[in-house]
Amino acid sequence: MRAKESPDCIPRIIRSYRPDGPFRVFPPRFLRKLYGKWRLDPRTPHPWVFDAEAMCHFRQEGVSRLFALLRPASRCRVLSLGEGNGAPSRLLAKLYGCRVTGVDVSPLQTANARGCAALHGVERLVDYVRQDLHDLDLGRRRFDRLYDNESAVHWRDKEAILVRALRHLKPGALAGFNEWLLGDQGDLDAAWSRFPDFRRMWARGIWFQVSLRGFCGILERAGFKVLQAEELTDEVDQVSRRRLAVLERLRGILDEGSRLGIPYFQAMIKTHGRYLRYGRIIARAP
Numbered sequence: 714m715r716a717k718e719s720p721d722c723i724p725r726i727i728r729s730y731r732p733d734g735p736f737r738v739f740p741p742r743f744l745r746k747l748y749g750k751w752r753l754d755p756r757t758p759h760p761w762v763f764d765a766e767a768m769c770h771f772r773q774e775g776v777s778r779l780f781a782l783l784r785p786a787s788r789c790r791v792l793s794l795g796e797g798n799g800a801p802s803r804l805l806a807k808l809y810g811c812r813v814t815g816v817d818v819s820p821l822q823t824a825n826a827r828g829c830a831a832l833h834g835v836e837r838l839v840d841y842v843r844q845d846l847h848d849l850d851l852g853r854r855r856f857d858r859l860y861d862n863e864s865a866v867h868w869r870d871k872e873a874i875l876v877r878a879l880r881h882l883k884p885g886a887l888a889g890f891n892e893w894l895l896g897d898q899g900d901l902d903a904a905w906s907r908f909p910d911f912r913r914m915w916a917r918g919i920w921f922q923v924s925l926r927g928f929c930g931i932l933e934r935a936g937f938k939v940l941q942a943e944e945l946t947d948e949v950d951q952v953s954r955r956r957l958a959v960l961e962r963l964r965g966i967l968d969e970g971s972r973l974g975i976p977y978f979q980a981m982i983k984t985h986g987r988y989l990r991y992g993r994i995i996a997r998a999p
């Protein structure tokens with residue numbers, strides 16, 4: 714067993730996605746109040762809704778691009794790996810009308826995803842399963858599409874998870890990944906040792922980054938055919954800097970939770986390139 718494959722990495726991952734953690738987890742009742750104040754209808758794909766709910770680095774534009782590449786039709790059933798609080802899947806359901814099953818190991822994230830689905834009026838299109846993806850088992854369910862937005866970075870055995878996921882895909886199903894990859898000087902544990910502000914936000918030993926080429930190799934070994942792979946570090950870096958600039962400008966009027974985005978993006982941007990790269994991969998099931 715490699716040093717990082719310690720069995721307590723799952724509790725550490727679950728603890729990382731806590732309400733006061735770096736990746737905010739806003740409960741639905743908080744969001745309901747916020748939208749009331751902003752006079753915003755969460756049933757729409759308005760980018761502010763995604764901005765309020767998701768800390769993901771690819772933001773709504775990068776997530777929408779991933780979905781567009783998967784060409785989902787409304788009859789499609791989609792499997793989402795590492796669902797989190799479900800912001801991308803709710804967007805997918807609203808934009809394309811497809812049905813999504815989201816799997817996540819965190820009880821808190823799964824409960825919030827359920828509550829938010831009702832808030833967004835998509836509860837008939839989404840359902841959630843709480844499971845460690847290393848044990849993924851969805852019985853006889855079969856899907857037309859699979860996607861992962863920024864979760865595989867935490868999977869210690871990506872190949873095993875992808876082999877399990879493949880069993881639930883229909884022949885020829887498309888799979889898409891927006892992913893955090895290995896940096897030029899190492900992984901985010903190296904950033905942890907280097908930057909005190911990063912250390913205050915994240916635990917150690919929850920990162921299992923690989924290069925873009927490494928990720929493609931894992932997909933191929935699991936049985937997928939890689940159709941395209943893009944290196945997107947500069948693009949995600951620019952999007953993160955824009956996001957940070959907006960938050961800094963709004964600092965005076967932001968609530969406490971939203972202000973947390975400022976130190977978060979400041980710390981994450983420092984890691985870009987050296988300890989964290991980004992990429993998008995599209996693959997097909999055999």
Ligand SMILES: C[S@@+](CC[C@H](N)C(=O)[O-])C[C@H]1O[C@@H](n2cnc3c(N)ncnc32)[C@H](O)[C@@H]1O
Pocket residue numbers: 726727730736767768769794795796797798799800801816817818819822844845846847861862863864867868
């Ligand atoms: C960065 S969040 C991304 C959430 C969501 N995909 C998004 O874009 O908003 C990563 C998520 O992956 C989940 N996760 C990590 N490892 C997992 C595992 N082995 N099994 C299930 N979920 C996992 C975490 O609980 C967390 O909710």
